[in-house]
Amino acid sequence: MKGMTKRELQITDPHQIQKILDTASVLYLGLCANNEPYVVPMNYGYTMEEGKLTLYLHSAVKGKKLDMIRENPNVFFALDCDRKPFEGKVACQYGLSYSSVMGQGTACIVDDVEEKKKAMSVLMKTQTEKDFAFEDRLVSIVAVIRIDVSEYTAKHRPIPEKMR
Numbered sequence: 780m781k782g783m784t785k786r787e788l789q790i791t792d793p794h795q796i797q798k799i800l801d802t803a804s805v806l807y808l809g810l811c812a813n814n815e816p817y818v819v820p821m822n823y824g825y826t827m828e829e830g831k832l833t834l835y836l837h838s839a840v841k842g843k844k845l846d847m848i849r850e851n852p853n854v855f856f857a858l859d860c861d862r863k864p865f866e867g868k869v870a871c872q873y874g875l876s877y878s879s880v881m882g883q884g885t886a887c888i889v890d891d892v893e894e895k896k897k898a899m900s901v902l903m904k905t906q907t908e909k910d911f912a913f914e915d916r917l918v919s920i921v922a923v924i925r926i927d928v929s930e931y932t933a934k935h936r937p938i939p940e941k942m943r
């Protein structure tokens with residue numbers, strides 16, 4: 780992945796990155812199959828183990844995004860939080876403060892029932908901060924997608940000093 784142009788805005792502190800992942804709640808999943816691009820908003824859960832980020836998504840068992848993942852499992856994602864608009868005297872001084880994470884990885888549709896149950900618990904924990912357990916029956920009616928993230932970057936754009 781190409782390095783960030785405004786390096787001074789890049790976040791590398793794992794705790795700050797996890798805070799963004801805990802807060803954003805929706806990611807935009809980018810797919811491409813047969814030269815057709817597609818972006819779909821989805822809720823997610825995540826685990827971060829020794830710097831390795833894994834994302835879990837759930838969906839209905841049929842649909843375009845699943846067909847595209849089967850065709851090409853290479854995906855990109857973007858998520859953001861803490862959007863705060865700021866104003867200026869002239870149009871070009873207006874802007875938006877935000878925190879975001881973007882990355883790429885390989886998606887796979889999970890078939891193993893135990894992994895699906897774990898993935899749904901992780902997703903609910905990220906989304907609600909609560910612990911949920913899932914029965915086999917419940918996970919049989921949803922598709923679960925795991926994204927093994929190979930590379931990611933995080934960025935924070937603050938409100939400029941003179942605008943505060």
Ligand SMILES: Cc1cc2nc3c(=O)[nH]c(=O)nc-3n(C[C@H](O)[C@H](O)[C@H](O)COP(=O)(O)OP(=O)(O)OC[C@H]3O[C@@H](n4cnc5c(N)ncnc54)[C@H](O)[C@@H]3O)c2cc1C
Nearest residue numbers: 805806819820821822823836837838839841842843844845
């Ligand atoms: C904030 C948010 C969170 C969401 N969270 C989830 C989630 O966790 N899991 C989940 O499965 N879905 C979620 N959705 C819905 C998701 O964006 C898709 O609509 C849904 O997953 C169906 O996608 P699909 O590729 O199977 O589309 P299909 O049902 O196969 O339909 C494909 C066609 O419908 C159009 N389409 C699909 N989705 C949308 C959309 N959102 N808006 C406008 N047009 C659309 C596409 O352009 C495409 O041509 C969320 C949507 C939003 C806005």
